[in-house]
């Protein structure tokens with residue numbers, strides 16, 4: 001029996017590639033600091049668990065495929081706080097932001113079509129694209145520019161007759177870059193001129209530091225019909241396991257197709273949709289306090305990394321990730337070695353080798369992507385292991 005080439009050609013998640021080695025390290029009795037995944041350590045708000053307890057339906061039935069009206073309205077109100085205006089009817093509830101991305105790719109692309117994305121990009125974009133038979137085409141950004149978009153031409157270079165959309169996350173996983181309104185205007189201009197869709201993944205929208213004012217591409221009026229907005233509660237409220245996200249668009253043609261895909265999977269979790277209502281009622285001051293916590297961690301991570309010889313970074317403006325360039329030829333080998341051969345006081349650290357965040361893997365060969373979803377105290381210990389590990393690894397090689 002055969003397996004589809006689409007799936008056979010799909011690469012496993014870059015983030016989890018070294019997981020078996022981390023598992024072995026733990027079996028040997030080592031503590032592993034996880035700086036490889038974006039799983040917030042912040043306690044899920046009590047309102048979530050209260051909401052869960054108050055769910056009192058006697059039959060756990062399907063809900064409307066598009067999502068319950070109350071949650072579509074609550075998302076609509078929530079987005080208004082960021083000057084993003086979608087009516088409840090323009091919003092569909094999805095199984096996390098991941099399903100919203102899958103829906104976008106399936107609706108916008110036939111097999112062999114292309115989506116433009118700034119590189120490095122969230123590695124699951126490639127997993128989802130590849131499983132739909134869609135090709136991601138990168139436009140380059142560089143660590144030297146803090147991964148900002150250089151100019152409009154750098155985006156246009158990748159446009160072909162097969163290009164259907166421009167996709168990005170803002171703030172970005174894996175770089176933490178927050179795009180300025182000028183950069184968003186470049187994306188908007190290319191999309192408008194070449195008649196492309198824009199998929200704006202804003203799952204980290206509120207995690208923006210240093211008082212920077214967040215701008216959504218929604219503010220650029222001329223591309224409203226091109227735009228699909230992807231959002232999720234996962235990171236914002238530390239509820240990655242609840243799988244509540246949404247997709248929104250003003251484009252009526254797209255909405256008709258979204259409904260078909262919503263209907264094909266009948267419903268998302270009824271319990272989680274009602275529980276999500278409790279989360280969206282939490283005052284914004286909660287999210288601001290979470291943002292401040294991550295900002296403090298980002299400051300500490302940058303302070304430490306800047307002092308390590310041979311390590312190159314920039315200061316990310318948002319989300320909870322950064323890409324660091326290390327003084328090694330093969331960062332994947334180094335990350336694996338940290339798990340198999342190196343520890344301090346029975347502790348080691350896990351990072352994600354950055355090559356899985358690039359189409360051109362050579363570009364990320366000496367880089368790692370790290371997340372700061374652990375306490376400041378643990379970050380300090382983990383980065384000390386990195387510093388000492390680099391000395392030992394390089395003296396051996």
Ligand SMILES: Cc1ncc(COP(=O)(O)O)c(C=O)c1O
Pocket residue numbers: 038095096097098099122169172173201203231232233234240243244245
């Ligand atoms: C940029 C980005 N988009 C989307 C997602 C999907 O998250 P979820 O499906 O939990 O909403 C993630 C998760 O890490 C992400 O980093």
